[in-house]
Amino acid sequence: MDKFLIEGGHLLEGRITASGAKNAALPAMAASLLTDQSVTLRNIPRVRDIGTMRSLLDELGVDSSIKHEEHGNRLEIQARQLLNPVAPYELVKQMRASVLVLGPLVARFGHARVSLPGGCAIGARPINLHLKGLEALGASVRMDHGYVEVRTDGLRGTTFNFDTITVTGTENLMMAATLAEGSTILENAAREPEIEDLANLLNAMGASIEGAGTDTIRIHGVSSLHGAEHPIIPDRIEVGTFLVSVAMAGGHLVVDRAEVGQLTSVIAKLGEVGVKVRANGPHELEVEKDGTLCAVDISTQEYPGFPTDMQAQCMALMTQAEGASVITETIFENRFLHALELMRMGADITVEGRRAIVRGKTPLSGAKIQASDLRASASLVLAGLAAEGETVIDRVYHIDRGYERIEEKLNRVGARIRRFSD
Numbered sequence: 001m002d003k004f005l006i007e008g009g010h011l012l013e014g015r016i017t018a019s020g021a022k023n024a025a026l027p028a029m030a031a032s033l034l035t036d037q038s039v040t041l042r043n044i045p046r047v048r049d050i051g052t053m054r055s056l057l058d059e060l061g062v063d064s065s066i067k068h069e070e071h072g073n074r075l076e077i078q079a080r081q082l083l084n085p086v087a088p089y090e091l092v093k094q095m096r097a098s099v100l101v102l103g104p105l106v107a108r109f110g111h112a113r114v115s116l117p118g119g120c121a122i123g124a125r126p127i128n129l130h131l132k133g134l135e136a137l138g139a140s141v142r143m144d145h146g147y148v149e150v151r152t153d154g155l156r157g158t159t160f161n162f163d164t165i166t167v168t169g170t171e172n173l174m175m176a177a178t179l180a181e182g183s184t185i186l187e188n189a190a191r192e193p194e195i196e197d198l199a200n201l202l203n204a205m206g207a208s209i210e211g212a213g214t215d216t217i218r219i220h221g222v223s224s225l226h227g228a229e230h231p232i233i234p235d236r237i238e239v240g241t242f243l244v245s246v247a248m249a250g251g252h253l254v255v256d257r258a259e260v261g262q263l264t265s266v267i268a269k270l271g272e273v274g275v276k277v278r279a280n281g282p283h284e285l286e287v288e289k290d291g292t293l294c295a296v297d298i299s300t301q302e303y304p305g306f307p308t309d310m311q312a313q314c315m316a317l318m319t320q321a322e323g324a325s326v327i328t329e330t331i332f333e334n335r336f337l338h339a340l341e342l343m344r345m346g347a348d349i350t351v352e353g354r355r356a357i358v359r360g361k362t363p364l365s366g367a368k369i370q371a372s373d374l375r376a377s378a379s380l381v382l383a384g385l386a387a388e389g390e391t392v393i394d395r396v397y398h399i400d401r402g403y404e405r406i407e408e409k410l411n412r413v414g415a416r417i418r419r420f421s422d
């Protein structure tokens, strides 16, 4: 099991490149199930979750091939036929985004048997709204020994309103509706950029979708979809993580192949803290730490609000800011696991339910700590950059799920991170 040994106190200086967004690539891979023709995805990030999704497609009997390119991988997928419409527990428990095959399988083949994902470190992660939406489209849903069995003789368009805004729920139903008879309206839909990217792919495949990126999405069903080639958007959370890394370690970075417009809430919040972020055009950001950081309150919201996937990284940042910061996690019920590890490094944090109070500035000292989930791991790496002495982070497989060799990218701009295993 790999670990990181981080030597704190080194300024970051230079240029760092964003990879493709894991949370755009995963639904795009699932979307390839909607056609028997070849779908080519580019700018695919080299992260573990992509490998897990490929294993799942392989399990379903779907061919895929990958080719290394300068920016990310090129992934070709062709779901000519389906040998086995089952997403097994062994894979789904590794990655709950496996549930994204549900909508496409039901729409194309009329049947899917997907293990219930179960909870994870950050919360219960139910999929009740995915299932309620598929029922509204005319599918039958049955629970069976930890699996959900979904069948239909043909999906029919409907109007469906989400009780709670759900990113993968919106993606699953948008994909399913592309092959439904008639039109579907999704109300109170998630507005994340990854949803807009998925709609762009689906429309390139012959779907007819309007309004993706807003809270109301209209899908006009078509009889079949064809192949397409599509570049995955940059990972806005990876970019946000790099912006915070400079605020923690000091220095100056240029982040390229970014999508500046997707980061307005993060850039605005960092500006309040006193981190100087400048856009050099729509795809490049320049960031530097310039003097004292001041504590700000943060409340996570659905897009375009402040992203929950940046909360852990900013909690680490608040330990280095002067004053008290109140962080409210409105999306997930248990997303403060990183607080306990930051406290072992010297942070002053009080957690009360979905609210955490960070009192800074407290010097951080290197310690042996443990990663618990993807973004919590990122916050611990950031804390290690700022800490005095050496930090050892265990279970870095969590971070490899969503960051492409983060230690290589950061070492190229001055960090000292060594990956090793017992």
Ligand code: EPZ
Pocket (backbone or CB within 6 Å): 023, 026, 097, 123, 124, 125, 126, 127, 128, 129, 130, 131, 164, 165, 166, 167, 168, 169, 308, 309, 331, 332, 333, 374, 375, 402
């Ligand atoms: C997506 O997860 C992302 N994952 C998450 O990123 C991200 O944190 C999250 O959206 C919120 O932005 C992918 O895109 C693969 P939700 P998702 O459904 O879709 C409740 C990362 O770090 N809910 O939007 O699973 C749910 O409990 C990951 O890359 C229901 O109640 O999140 C939560 O409280 C972590 N019923 C809220 O909605 C449902 O049927 C938002 O969850 C579905 C969701």
